[in-house]
Amino acid sequence: MVxxxxxxxxxxxxxxxxxxxxxxxxxxxxxxxxxxxKAQASLTLQAxxxxxxxxxxxxxxxxxxxxxxxxxxxxxxxxxSDYAQDPNETTLLDLARLFVRITNQKExxxxxxxxxxxxxxxxxxxxxxxxxxxxVSEEQLEDLHKFELFLSVxxxxxxVLYISKVTAETDEKxxxxxxxxxxxxxxxxxxxxxxxxxxxxxxxLLSFMAAYQGTLNKDxxxxxxxxxxxxxxxxxNSCLALYETNRNLFTEIPExxxxxxxxxxxxxxxxxxxxxxxxxxxxxxxxxxxxxxxVRLWTLVSSFNTADVPHLTHEFLLSHGSVKYAISVxxxxxxxxxxxxxxxxxxxxxxxxxxxxxxxxxxxxIVVCDAQQNIxxxxxxxxxLSGYTQNExxxxxxxxxxxxxxxxxxxxxxxxxxPAWVFHRSGNKFLTSLxxxxxxxxxxxxxxSVEVYSPSQWTPSDISELCELANxxxxxxxxSVFSLLNHKTTVSCLCxxxxxxxxxxxxxxxxxxxxxxxxxxxxxxxxxxxTIGVHAFSFDSYFVFLKDTELDESMSKKIQSLVRTFxxxxxxxxxxxxxxxxxxxxxxxxxxxLLVDAYLASQMVEKLKNGRxxxxxxxxxxxxxxxxxxxxxxxxxxxxxQMRLYYQAQLSVESGTIIGAEALIRWExxxxxxxxxxxxxxxLQEQQQLDHLGRFVITExxxxxxxxxxxxxxxxxxxxxxxxxxxxEFSNPSLIDLLGSQLREHRIPDNFLTVELTEHTAxxxxxxxxxxxxxxxxxxxxxxxxxxGTGFSSLSYIMELSIDMIKIDRSFISRYPDSQxxxxxxxxxxLAKEVGATVxxxxxxxxxxxxxxxxxxxxxxxxxxxxxxxxxxxxxxQVEQVTIKT
Numbered sequence: 001m002v003x004x005x006x007x008x009x010x011x012x013x014x015x016x017x018x019x020x021x022x023x024x025x026x027x028x029x030x031x032x033x034x035x036x037x038k039a040q041a042s043l044t045l046q047a048x049x050x051x052x053x054x055x056x057x058x059x060x061x062x063x064x065x066x067x068x069x070x071x072x073x074x075x076x077x078x079x080x081s082d083y084a085q086d087p088n089e090t091t092l093l094d095l096a097r098l099f100v101r102i103t104n105q106k107e108x109x110x111x112x113x114x115x116x117x118x119x120x121x122x123x124x125x126x127x128x129x130x131x132x133x134x135x136v137s138e139e140q141l142e143d144l145h146k147f148e149l150f151l152s153v154x155x156x157x158x159x160v161l162y163i164s165k166v167t168a169e170t171d172e173k174x175x176x177x178x179x180x181x182x183x184x185x186x187x188x189x190x191x192x193x194x195x196x197x198x199x200x201x202x203x204x205l206l207s208f209m210a211a212y213q214g215t216l217n218k219d220x221x222x223x224x225x226x227x228x229x230x231x232x233x234x235x236x237n238s239c240l241a242l243y244e245t246n247r248n249l250f251t252e253i254p255e256x257x258x259x260x261x262x263x264x265x266x267x268x269x270x271x272x273x274x275x276x277x278x279x280x281x282x283x284x285x286x287x288x289x290x291x292x293x294x295v296r297l298w299t300l301v302s303s304f305n306t307a308d309v310p311h312l313t314h315e316f317l318l319s320h321g322s323v324k325y326a327i328s329v330x331x332x333x334x335x336x337x338x339x340x341x342x343x344x345x346x347x348x349x350x351x352x353x354x355x356x357x358x359x360x361x362x363x364x365x366i367v368v369c370d371a372q373q374n375i376x377x378x379x380x381x382x383x384x385l386s387g388y389t390q391n392e393x394x395x396x397x398x399x400x401x402x403x404x405x406x407x408x409x410x411x412x413x414x415x416x417x418x419p420a421w422v423f424h425r426s427g428n429k430f431l432t433s434l435x436x437x438x439x440x441x442x443x444x445x446x447x448x449s450v451e452v453y454s455p456s457q458w459t460p461s462d463i464s465e466l467c468e469l470a471n472x473x474x475x476x477x478x479x480s481v482f483s484l485l486n487h488k489t490t491v492s493c494l495c496x497x498x499x500x501x502x503x504x505x506x507x508x509x510x511x512x513x514x515x516x517x518x519x520x521x522x523x524x525x526x527x528x529x530x531t532i533g534v535h536a537f538s539f540d541s542y543f544v545f546l547k548d549t550e551l552d553e554s555m556s557k558k559i560q561s562l563v564r565t566f567x568x569x570x571x572x573x574x575x576x577x578x579x580x581x582x583x584x585x586x587x588x589x590x591x592x593x594l595l596v597d598a599y600l601a602s603q604m605v606e607k608l609k610n611g612r613x614x615x616x617x618x619x620x621x622x623x624x625x626x627x628x629x630x631x632x633x634x635x636x637x638x639x640x641x642q643m644r645l646y647y648q649a650q651l652s653v654e655s656g657t658i659i660g661a662e663a664l665i666r667w668e669x670x671x672x673x674x675x676x677x678x679x680x681x682x683x684l685q686e687q688q689q690l691d692h693l694g695r696f697v698i699t700e701x702x703x704x705x706x707x708x709x710x711x712x713x714x715x716x717x718x719x720x721x722x723x724x725x726x727x728x729e730f731s732n733p734s735l736i737d738l739l740g741s742q743l744r745e746h747r748i749p750d751n752f753l754t755v756e757l758t759e760h761t762a763x764x765x766x767x768x769x770x771x772x773x774x775x776x777x778x779x780x781x782x783x784x785x786x787x788x789g790t791g792f793s794s795l796s797y798i799m800e801l802s803i804d805m806i807k808i809d810r811s812f813i814s815r816y817p818d819s820q821x822x823x824x825x826x827x828x829x830x831l832a833k834e835v836g837a838t839v840x841x842x843x844x845x846x847x848x849x850x851x852x853x854x855x856x857x858x859x860x861x862x863x864x865x866x867x868x869x870x871x872x873x874x875x876x877x878q879v880e881q882v883t884i885k886t
Contacts, residue, residue, distance in 0.1 A: 026331045041309050042274070046267055048218055049276035049302040051737075053265070056222060057278045057300050058740070059208040062778040064297075065283035067200050068161065070106055071182050072288075074098065075196055084188045092122060096135055099125040104133050108204035110179060114186075115195040117154075119145025122194070129173050149183060152291070153195045156185045161290035163282060163297065166202045166232060168242045176240050178202035203239035209300075210235050222302045224280070225249055229257060232298060249301065260299055275303045363510040365422075365432070365453035369398050371446045384514050385432070385453060387425035398451060404434065405466040405477065419458045419466060427533040428521040431456040431463070455510070456538050460495070460599040463537070464592035480532050481545050481591050491584045492549040494559070495598035496524060499576040499606070501540035507573070513539050519571060527562055541602075543595065551583045551615050563612045578605040579613035587616050600624050607682075629672055631683050638692055643667050645700045646869035649878055650722070650840060650862045653853050658715075658882050660754070662722040662862065663701050664869045665693070685728065694729040698739050704872060705753070706746040711876065713749075715883045720782060722754040727761045736772060740779045750780025754805065758786050773802050784840070789824060803837055810843020810863070816852055825856055832859075 074080060079098040083091040099112040103125050114123040120143050124136040144150045153162045164181035171177070183197035209222055213235035222235040229250030233242060250257045256275065259268040264279040279296040365382030369375055375393045383389055386401055393401075403421040420434035432453040439447050458466075467477035484491050498504065498520075508516060521534040521542060528544050535543040549555055559579050566577050580601025588594040601616040604624050608614055637643055643665065650660035667675040684690050701723050705712070712719045729735050743753065755776055761769070773783050784805035789812055806828055812821040825841070832839045841853050844863035853861055867878060 023328050023331050026328050030327060038309055042306060045218065045220065045304055045309065046274060046276060048216070048220060049274075049304075050265075050267070050278075052212060052216070052220065052222060053276055053278035053300045053302055056209055056212055057280050059212075059778060060205060060280055060298075060300075061283045063205045063208075067108075067180075067182055067198070067205070068282070068288065070102065070109065070200075071161075071184060071196065071198050073102060074112070074198070075184050075186070080186070080196070084186065084193055087193070096123045096125070099123055100133055100135055103127055107131070108201040109198060110177065110201060111197075111199040113195075113197045113199075115144055115150055115197065117192055117194055119143060119147070119150040119154075129171065129175050149181060149197060150195060153183045153185050153197070154192065156291055158185065158187045159288055160185070161282070161288050162197075163290055165226070166206075166242060168240060178206070178240055178242055180205065202242075206233055207239045209233065210237070210239070220302055220304065222300060223249075224298045224300055226298055227295065260301070264296075272306045273303050274306065275301055277301045364455075367393075367398055367451040367453070369449045369451065371448065373397055373399060373449070376448070381511060381514070382453060384511065384518070385422055385424075385430065387518070402434070403429075403477075405463060419456060419463060420453070421535075422453060424518065424521075426518070426522055426525075428518070428525060428536065429533060430517065430521075430536045431458065431538065433457055455513075458537070460537060460541070460543070460595045464595050468592060478535075478545075478591050481594075484545075484547050485584060485591060488585075489547050490549060491594065492546045492551065492555060493582045493584075493588070493594040493598040494528070494544040494546065495580040495582075495595075495602040496542045496544065496562075497578050497580075497602045497605075498540040499578050500574070504573060504575065505539065516571070516573075523570075524562075527565060528558070541599070543598065545594075549583075551581060551586065555581065556613075559613045577612065578602055580605065580616060581613065582616040597621075626672065627679075627683075630675055630680055633669060633672065633675075634680060634683060634687075634689070637667065637669075638696055642669055643696060644871070645697065645704065646871055647704075647721075647875040648862055648869040649867055649875065650860050651866055651882075653841075653850065653858050653861055656882070656885075658879050659718050659860065660716075660720040660722060661875060662724075662756070662869075663697065663704070664724075665697060666869070681726075685726075688728075690726055690728045691732055691735060694725065694732065694735045695738060697723055698735065698742060701753070702742040702746050702748060705748050708872075708876060709748070709752075712752075712879070715879050718751075720752055720754045722756050722784060724756045724786065725761070727758075730757060730761050730769075730772065736775060739776070739781070743779060743781070751782055753780075754782040754784050756784045756786040756807065759788060759790070770800070770802060777802060787842075788828065803835065805838045805840055805860075806832055807840045807842050813841050813843050813849050813853075813863075814845075816849050822852075822856075825853075825858065829857060 077095075077098055079091070079094045083095050085091075095114065099114075103109045103112055107127075110127050112123070112125045113121055116122050121136075121141040124141055126134050126136060128134055149162070149164065156162060162181075162183040162185075164179075164183075166178055166180045168176060168178050178201070179199050180202045181197055181199050183195050186193040186196055206224065209224065213220070213222055224232045224234075226232050229248045230243060231245050231247040231249065233239060234245060237244060253270055255270060256268070259270070259275070260277050264281075265277065267274060267276045269275075278300045280298045280300060281296050282290050363381055365385040366379045367375055367382055368377040375396055375398055378390050378393050383393075386393070388401075401423055403423070405419045405421070417433060417435045420432055421429045422432055423429055433456050435452040435454065437450045437452075439449070463477075481491060504516070505513065517536050517539055521536050524530075524542055524544055525534050528546060530544050530546055532545045532547075535545075537543060559581070562579070563577060566575055580598045580603070582588045582594050582597035582601060584590075584594055588597045597616040601614045601620055604620050604627075605612060605614050607623065607627055608620070614620060645663045646666045647661040647663055649658045650662060651657065652659050665677055667677075667680060669675055681690075681693075684693055701721055705721055725735075739753075739755075742748075776783060782804040783802065784807055785801070785803055786807045787809040788806050789809045808825065808828055812824050815821045829839055831837075838859045840860040840862065841849075841858050842862060844850055844853070844861045844865045846865060850861060850865060870878070
């Protein structure tokens with residue numbers, strides 16, 4: 001059909017009856033999707049706000065609790081107690097020395113003061129620019145009796161904490177700093193003795209706001225406001241920029257005051273703005289209260305305008321509202337073009353030419369055959385697949401170039417899909433997925449067929465089953481090998497797999513993968529000297545049959561030589577080959593067993609870790625079956641009671657008392673029996689499901705502590721439960737957050753939980769590791785380095801980590817009294833004293849080993865000498881028995 005400048009009415013009718021309604025539906029769907037996307041994005045932003053306010057608040061409260069702890073160190077010290085009992089120059093000097101020591105240790109302390117009953121400073125210790133600590137001389141001490149600090153604290157009851165406002169100061173050298181002061185009134189009985197006050201670095205307290213905000217990929221801001229609604233600090237500003245914005249949220253939005261003080265946390269919508277807030281309270285100890293009572297210090301607020309959601313979320317459709325109109329217009333235009341195209345297309349001959357043009361650019365091999373199944377056309381991809389040119393193929397029967405592994409009855413317009421071997425002119429065979437579409441004339445006569453050869457998706461097991469059924473004559477598959485087996489010739493089957501095929505597949509397109517397969521098959525045929533040809537099942541699986549061979553040293557050397565050959569780059573590509581070998585008649589009884597057994601052995605190469613090849617045996621089969629069963633069982637194991645935690649006691653070397661335990665995962669399967677972590681952990685890691693295990697261990701450990709908290713507090717006041725985190729779990733922020741939330745939810749006291757990391761996990765990235773360790777420490781969690789001595793040989797790494805315990809690997813105590821092991825222990829003990837860490841010896845099994853640890857001053861031990869890991873009931877009984885004995 002030719003259009004002469006005028007669109008026929010038939011085409012216009014189709015455009016208005018078909019294309020226009022589709023366009024309207026498309027626009028409606030896009031509009032609805034845009035609204036849904038905006039609502040979802042708004043919820044996501046609120047979740048980010050809530051998470052951020054909670055994290056920042058926890059950080060501020062944790063740092064504040066450290067400030068309170070530092071103040072209490074002075075308040076509860078022997079030096080202060082001595083002075084309170086006998087105020088004189090000697091006890092006052094001892095107290096001043098204590099001030100100097102504490103200021104020297106705490107970089108975030110600016111000043112320490114002790115003020116007498118008249119408001120006169122008796123002691124003042126300052127941190128000067130450059131970090132120099134000085135004790136102010138008596139002549140320079142100030143009279144503070146009119147200062148707000150003294151006037152406020154002198155009237156406070158005992159153990160009532162004074163908290164100042166955060167203020168900005170400038171020292172004599174012009175350096176700016178922000179200060180917050182904590183103070184306690186000192187009493188001897190009911191007699192007022194004076195005031196203990198410490199000026200702390202408020203930047204140390206507040207700078208986490210800007211640091212956290214800088215990590216967000218969304219443009220969310222956080223602001224800290226005081227009880228009067230004034231913005232103390234915004235997250236994007238320096239911590240020195242106190243009250244810089246001169247904003248008061250309660251003045252700007254009066255209704256915000258009542259909303260923020262209805263609860264300690266939540267979200268509120270005012271107009272088009274969504275506010276998320278979290279109250280910040282002082283976290284104090286030893287039944288301290290503070291002035292003026294249960295009033296929050298500050299409130300952390302984050303807000304965004306719903307009109308800014310597209311900008312904040314960077315969603316393309318939200319940011320470009322005109323896209324829905326453009327897409328709708330495009331749908332209308334394309335629909336109109338399709339209508340015109342289908343109305344003006346030519347007949348069957350023209351359609352064939354168009355199909356041929358499309359086939360030229362197809363990545364799969366395409367062959368067009370006439371009614372007699374003779375080839376009339378093939379594309380370049382099939383030329384590469386078969387090794388023949390199109391001129392050589394035209395006129396030949398396609399059946400002579402392949403072997404189908406399934407017989408299908410042809411029906412009109414039916415598409416057949418089945419495996420088929422394509423015979424390459426080199427003698428090698430390549431397995432493909434063959435799809436055949438039959439096109440008929442109006443008279444129901446077959447006109448031509450289109451054969452599409454795409455990459456195979458069938459495994460050797462699938463092919464073996466099909467071959468046993470094919471034409472009721474399995475000998476047609478692998479006929480040359482069948483012939484050898486019928487003559488009782490010994491045959492070895494090698495399944496050679498490319499282990500890094502995923503990486504290679506990303507580097508090569510489909511045409512390049514076909515060329516790679518052909519080149520590799522030809523190379524394998526030459527190197528191994530097979531006369532049967534290589535059977536390439538896929539891009540990464542190749543089967544080679546060798547006759548008159550045995551599974552002996554000669555075969556091992558041949559495979560080792562093959563592996564060495566591919567240790568060098570192959571066609572500029574780095575490839576890793578694994579090989580599984582079966583044998584007829586020693587391991588496999590027929591051709592199909594040969595295939596499946598060799599393939600199974602190749603899959604076990606990585607699991608057995610015995611090199612790059614595995615000979616098939618019954619033991620290999622059992623291991624494979626067990627490995628497969630474990631993989632299948634893991635999909636539902638966390639919904640059963642098969643997984644549980646066992647507990648191995650950790651004891652004091654000096655006193656022999658239980659002071660902790662390590663939680664160890666145990667899996668008892670009703671059929672497989674005991675499944676060790678070495679068996680299932682690699683599978684979880686491969687499936688990227690380690691977070692399931694991490695959540696299970698964290699939840700079970702916290703519940704164990706919650707159930708037994710009262711008993712453990714009474715029997716072991718310093719008890720700590722250790723759990724292990726893998727590198728994947730340690731770097732998973734959601735698991736770290738879960739750990740903190742579980743501790744808070746169950747109200748587990750600080751230091752009742754220890755996280756164990758291997759050396760490799762801890763030092764793999766010192767910067768990020770220390771950041772995570774600081775986050776764990778802030779939640780009261782202790783850190784232990786597990787299996788010390790098996791990872792990095794340099795002890796200097798540990799010096800850079802904030803750790804609480806070093807666990808020396810069991811391999812060292814097992815070699816006692818080897819001199820090298822003794823040296824390791826003594827060196828680690830010296831290191832531990834430097835960093836203030838506890839040392840625990842793992843794997844103690846003998847009395848002489850424990851005696852050695854006591855001799856050198858090791859802190860703790862665990863091992864079979866006391867007990868293996870036991871279930872919860874037995875462990876609690878152990879704690880009870882040890883407590884009674886001591």
